[in-house]
Amino acid sequence: MLEQIGVSGSKLVEAMLRTPLPAKAKKLVRQSSKIGFAQMLLSVPEPSKEDKAKALAVIEELRKMPQQMRPLLRNAAKELPRGRSGPRKKLSIEKEIMACAGMNALRVEYSDRVAIQRTAQKYGISERTMYRIWKKHRSHRKTSSSEK
Numbered sequence: 001m002l003e004q005i006g007v008s009g010s011k012l013v014e015a016m017l018r019t020p021l022p023a024k025a026k027k028l029v030r031q032s033s034k035i036g037f038a039q040m041l042l043s044v045p046e047p048s049k050e051d052k053a054k055a056l057a058v059i060e061e062l063r064k065m066p067q068q069m070r071p072l073l074r075n076a077a078k079e080l081p082r083g084r085s086g087p088r089k090k091l092s093i094e095k096e097i098m099a100c101a102g103m104n105a106l107r108v109e110y111s112d113r114v115a116i117q118r119t120a121q122k123y124g125i126s127e128r129t130m131y132r133i134w135k136k137h138r139s140h141r142k143t144s145s146s147e148k
Helices: 009-017 023-043 049-079 093-109 112-123 127-137
Strands: none
Touching (some): 009 023, 093 112, 093 127, 112 127
């Protein structure tokens, strides 16, 4: 009966559930629609033309839904705040300050390069990252034991 009007049982169930059916479920719906679905539809009175038109309008609106949602989602995404650009922080600000203090203590005994290497190794970051952190927080004077 449904095939006569050009609608399959699986399409009808998909429209009612508002989600696509997996292949196994489609097969089950096809089999059940041939057996019991026709009897159920024969026992229900024929819907009026207005009811049919409403049902077809609902199905058509469901079919158009993705096209209507796309611009709404696009505008909502534009209103969201942008994500942080650039590489993620390796150390928190507190750890950066602690690393710089430790590096300044090492600078008394070692050259800047060795101090950067040892501090970077201690905190598990690259030497270049440690240099950038030190450059950001450093005091521009090298303390030596003779100044004390």
